[in-house]
Amino acid sequence: MKSEEKYLRMSFSERIQHFLLLTSFIVLVYTGFALKFPEAFWVKWTAYIIGENAFEARGIVHRVASVVLVAVSLYHLYYILFNERGKKLVRDFLPAKNDITDFRDSLKYLAGKSENKPLFGRFSYIEKMEYWAVVWGTVIMGLTGVILWFENFFLKYVTNTGMDIASTIHYYEAILASLAIVVWHFYFIFLNPDVYPMNKAWLKGYLSREEMEKEHPLELAESEALKSDESKV
Amino acid sequence: MLKQSRKNIILISVSVFLISLTLTVADNFILSYSKDTETCLSCHEDKDLSMEKDGKKISLYVSPDHYKSSVHAGAECTDCHLNYNPDEIPHTKKTESVNCNSCHDNTGGLEKSVHTNVNCYECHTKHDIKPAKEMSRNQSENCLSCHKNKNVSKFSESIHAKKDIGCNDCHSGGHLTKNIKKSEVSALCGKCHNKSSSAFQNSIHHTVLKGGNKNAPVCTDCHGAHEVRMNKVSIQTEACLKCHLNESLFPGEEKGSAKFVKQYKTSIHGSIQKGEKEAAVCADCHGDHMIDSPDDPTSSTKRARLLETCGKCHSEVVEKFKKSKHGQELMKNNGKAPSCTDCHGEHDIKSTLLSDDFSKINIADKCLSCHKDGKIPHKNYKGEEELISGYTNSVHYEALKKGNLEAPTCSECHGAHEMESAENPASKISKKNMAQTCGQSNCHAKQLNNYTGSVHEKGVSENNKDAPTCNNCHGNHAIVTKKSDDKLAKSKSLIQLCSNCHSSVELTERNDLPTKVSETYNESFHGLATRGGSSEVANCESCHGYHNVKPSSDTSSTINKKNLPQTCGKCHPGAAQVLFTSKIHATDERNDSPWVFLISRLYLALIIGLIGFMVLHNVLDWRKKVKLRNKT
Numbered sequence: 001m002k003s004e005e006k007y008l009r010m011s012f013s014e015r016i017q018h019f020l021l022l023t024s025f026i027v028l029v030y031t032g033f034a035l036k037f038p039e040a041f042w043v044k045w046t047a048y049i050i051g052e053n054a055f056e057a058r059g060i061v062h063r064v065a066s067v068v069l070v071a072v073s074l075y076h077l078y079y080i081l082f083n084e085r086g087k088k089l090v091r092d093f094l095p096a097k098n099d100i101t102d103f104r105d106s107l108k109y110l111a112g113k114s115e116n117k118p119l120f121g122r123f124s125y126i127e128k129m130e131y132w133a134v135v136w137g138t139v140i141m142g143l144t145g146v147i148l149w150f151e152n153f154f155l156k157y158v159t160n161t162g163m164d165i166a167s168t169i170h171y172y173e174a175i176l177a178s179l180a181i182v183v184w185h186f187y188f189i190f191l192n193p194d195v196y197p198m199n200k201a202w203l204k205g206y207l208s209r210e211e212m213e214k215e216h217p218l219e220l221a222e223s224e225a226l227k228s229d230e231s232k233v
Numbered sequence: 234m235l236k237q238s239r240k241n242i243i244l245i246s247v248s249v250f251l252i253s254l255t256l257t258v259a260d261n262f263i264l265s266y267s268k269d270t271e272t273c274l275s276c277h278e279d280k281d282l283s284m285e286k287d288g289k290k291i292s293l294y295v296s297p298d299h300y301k302s303s304v305h306a307g308a309e310c311t312d313c314h315l316n317y318n319p320d321e322i323p324h325t326k327k328t329e330s331v332n333c334n335s336c337h338d339n340t341g342g343l344e345k346s347v348h349t350n351v352n353c354y355e356c357h358t359k360h361d362i363k364p365a366k367e368m369s370r371n372q373s374e375n376c377l378s379c380h381k382n383k384n385v386s387k388f389s390e391s392i393h394a395k396k397d398i399g400c401n402d403c404h405s406g407g408h409l410t411k412n413i414k415k416s417e418v419s420a421l422c423g424k425c426h427n428k429s430s431s432a433f434q435n436s437i438h439h440t441v442l443k444g445g446n447k448n449a450p451v452c453t454d455c456h457g458a459h460e461v462r463m464n465k466v467s468i469q470t471e472a473c474l475k476c477h478l479n480e481s482l483f484p485g486e487e488k489g490s491a492k493f494v495k496q497y498k499t500s501i502h503g504s505i506q507k508g509e510k511e512a513a514v515c516a517d518c519h520g521d522h523m524i525d526s527p528d529d530p531t532s533s534t535k536r537a538r539l540l541e542t543c544g545k546c547h548s549e550v551v552e553k554f555k556k557s558k559h560g561q562e563l564m565k566n567n568g569k570a571p572s573c574t575d576c577h578g579e580h581d582i583k584s585t586l587l588s589d590d591f592s593k594i595n596i597a598d599k600c601l602s603c604h605k606d607g608k609i610p611h612k613n614y615k616g617e618e619e620l621i622s623g624y625t626n627s628v629h630y631e632a633l634k635k636g637n638l639e640a641p642t643c644s645e646c647h648g649a650h651e652m653e654s655a656e657n658p659a660s661k662i663s664k665k666n667m668a669q670t671c672g673q674s675n676c677h678a679k680q681l682n683n684y685t686g687s688v689h690e691k692g693v694s695e696n697n698k699d700a701p702t703c704n705n706c707h708g709n710h711a712i713v714t715k716k717s718d719d720k721l722a723k724s725k726s727l728i729q730l731c732s733n734c735h736s737s738v739e740l741t742e743r744n745d746l747p748t749k750v751s752e753t754y755n756e757s758f759h760g761l762a763t764r765g766g767s768s769e770v771a772n773c774e775s776c777h778g779y780h781n782v783k784p785s786s787d788t789s790s791t792i793n794k795k796n797l798p799q800t801c802g803k804c805h806p807g808a809a810q811v812l813f814t815s816k817i818h819a820t821d822e823r824n825d826s827p828w829v830f831l832i833s834r835l836y837l838a839l840i841i842g843l844i845g846f847m848v849l850h851n852v853l854d855w856r857k858k859v860k861l862r863n864k865t
Contacts, residue, residue: 152807
């Protein structure tokens, strides 16, 4: 019956944060690339459905989604600064020395040079990369996005060259972030044979013991040790 | 009274008888001719000598002076008055007419003339007979003394009378005087008027006359027989219309019918007040004597000769027309080219100022009646073939329909008679003159003012065939309204319009223009937004202006560095104090905006490296995990 034990992965607050992040992200990707590729079939279909004000609607929706994303980001900042669970979360996300050795060992293992699979704690180097990439991306997209949004105000300070740079960064960062999510994140959540068809933690909040054994053995051991300590007391 | 006169008669008769008796007695003694005539005159020189016959008093007076100066001065009275016995009163019981033939047995053909039944003395008088030469000198007076009917009597006022032409010049005169037959008239007049007559001999009138048509006119039908005058309007036109307005002579409604000719009466030619020399009469167009059949290709009213015919009066207009495309084609015998009458009509010719047909709106129909079929195509600003009939959809025509009389019709741009091809550099619509034509005062003067000095205008004035003038952007005939309710379509078509030239590699290279301007616009936010359906965003004209497009090096250009803050500030108020530090159309990214170039290359490297690594990592991960799963 041990396998039916549940291990909390994402609290309700974290799941809400994640949900808002993912929805606003998808909307931003959709409405953002709709500007860059106006003749793409999916843009034309959407525009056809929405009607003649599709272009204006696109801009508004993009800005609304960006506000949601920035708001979630700010809440998350508050969360990691002032919430106990949040504080622990960011501590666990901070890169550590063992991440480099884990990364090295993992590559060896994956390349078939070593039989020893490195054991991961709460967040592997994969998840840490993911997290900090989102932080980096949100900051970059947020800053350049604000410049582009309030071009009248910023023109004076950044000149037209600055506007060109901002839009260039905004565009390439968007490609990078989208590809990272698709290639990196979606693989581990959907295609990863260990969790296929989907890791449901973002919905349920819990992982099974089996999942814990495969993905987070160190965290499992830690929590078992904590439990046995408690039982000893 | 009666008794007294009878007494007188008896007295006179008795005295005559006594005198005659004495004379007869004397005659027996003196048998001389002169004495004999003298004897007669001794009584007949009395001016009061008269007798009564059938109740009429007849003067028996003979002027001795006249008689003695007459050609018969050598003849005895009794040579003519046969069987007269001077001793008896009356001298003869049976009065016989004087028979001139007894002496003048050669009558000179008198018995064949119209005067065969006229007594000699009617012309020659009785006793003061003049020599033939002297008689012929005053013959007309002589004739008119009998021929007092209205027509003949007008002869004395005629040009012939004034020029000393007498009756005999036409009617032969003397003993041969004759009536003139219709068929002889033209030949007869031709004796003097040989030019006119030979022209008439070739005319339709003469042809018809020879064919036996009794209504066909000869000289006298138009000029009159005796009252021949010199007067342009009153005689000639009336003479023609006398017959040609008669519907029984010229029935129907087609060309040549009385109804057709009648239109002349209300035409500008016909309605000018009588007597005005400027008005055209029938003969001015149709010729006077040599009126040809309208089917005759050499006829003065045939299209081939209309320029010459109308040009007799309208020389200035015809000269312009001859230089026109219409005129040149006409002179090349192009059967489709219009001549004067094709636009102005024939007999119903109206003043263009007063005629409805030449009102601004109707003149388009007139032109389009030939040009609507699109056989003479033009290219519009998009390079598509454009029909001239597109004019009826144009703003110009719409404005006319709404009653704006300032709006132009065909002739406004092409000229009415000038109607030159645009290829002719002198024409109003040649590339160089186009802007002046569109920009004439009251029309698009403001636009012309803006266009003047623009880079496009400079190009046109330097004969650069690539440089656009009005019609290259606006089209030729189908100049359409800017639809303010579809700003997006307008914006897109404008971008397309500018791109037609500015994205042509050939054209930009030939003129040393900046390249890739369309591409860079299309990739800019402005371009992307337009492509995505924004109607508000800037297109070419927002920054470059439209008529006053100038290069950025020009300090008055909207895109000169100095003016950019103001230009961009129209949409971006914050741009007013902006320093423009790099080119807007960064056609050469590395030099025009090195930062953008650097950042984009860095990102590309990052994307390829990082995402590549991620793909590799995950493929390996997947392979390992699948392998592990298969083991267990």
